[in-house]
Amino acid sequence: MAEPIPQISVALTVNSTAEVVEVEPSESLSYTLRNRLGLTGTKLSCDVQACGACTVLVEGLPRSSCTFLTYEARDRDVLTVEGLARDGVLGPVQEAFIADSAFQCGFCTPGMLLTAHAYLEGEASAEGDDDDLIEYMSGNLCRCTGYLPIVAAILRARKARALETSAPGATAGPAD
Ligand code: FES
Numbered sequence: 001m002a003e004p005i006p007q008i009s010v011a012l013t014v015n016s017t018a019e020v021v022e023v024e025p026s027e028s029l030s031y032t033l034r035n036r037l038g039l040t041g042t043k044l045s046c047d048v049q050a051c052g053a054c055t056v057l058v059e060g061l062p063r064s065s066c067t068f069l070t071y072e073a074r075d076r077d078v079l080t081v082e083g084l085a086r087d088g089v090l091g092p093v094q095e096a097f098i099a100d101s102a103f104q105c106g107f108c109t110p111g112m113l114l115t116a117h118a119y120l121e122g123e124a125s126a127e128g129d130d131d132d133l134i135e136y137m138s139g140n141l142c143r144c145t146g147y148l149p150i151v152a153a154i155l156r157a158r159k160a161r162a163l164e165t166s167a168p169g170a171t172a173g174p175a176d
């Protein structure tokens with residue numbers, strides 16, 4: 001009979017909530033999020049870091065949670081799609097995806113939203129052009145939309161953010 005795999009205790013913050021999870025040393029962050037924390041908004045498709053469906057943000061940067069170990073996320077901040085809305089109110093990127101009908105089946109959408117959120121929060125958003133945006137999003141694949149509405153939605157959110165932050169007396173806040 002096989003020996004049980006010893007588990008390790010990992011402390012991390014998920015969507016601003018401190019968590020301690022008991023996991024196998026080789027456990028992926030996607031497994032932990034979905035099966036131990038009930039955050040099934042994180043989707044799994046290829047499971048080999050090729051499609052971006054499982055993207056979450058770790059310390060504000062997009063990571064493929066199918067190949068990112070939960071152990072690697074210890075003592076770090078993780079943002080999943082469940083954390084984008086605040087007090088039940090969708091964030092600007094989510095609203096922009098709705099306005100531009102930037103999804104069909106929706107399977108890629110959580111990862112798209114999180115990568116877009118990272119883009120808008122990062123310096124690339126302020127400095128970059130549309131090609132930079134497309135390059136930034138290139139790790140997230142969509143088999144339904146043809147990408148144009150997704151790009152339009154992110155540009156819409158970027159424009160809204162620029163208007164917001166350039167308004168007299170405005171202070172730059174989170175984009176989503
Ligand atoms: S499921 Fe993780 S990159 Fe495809």
Ligand code: FES
Pocket residue numbers: 102103104105106107108109141142143144145
């Ligand atoms: S909306 Fe179906 S994969 Fe993107």
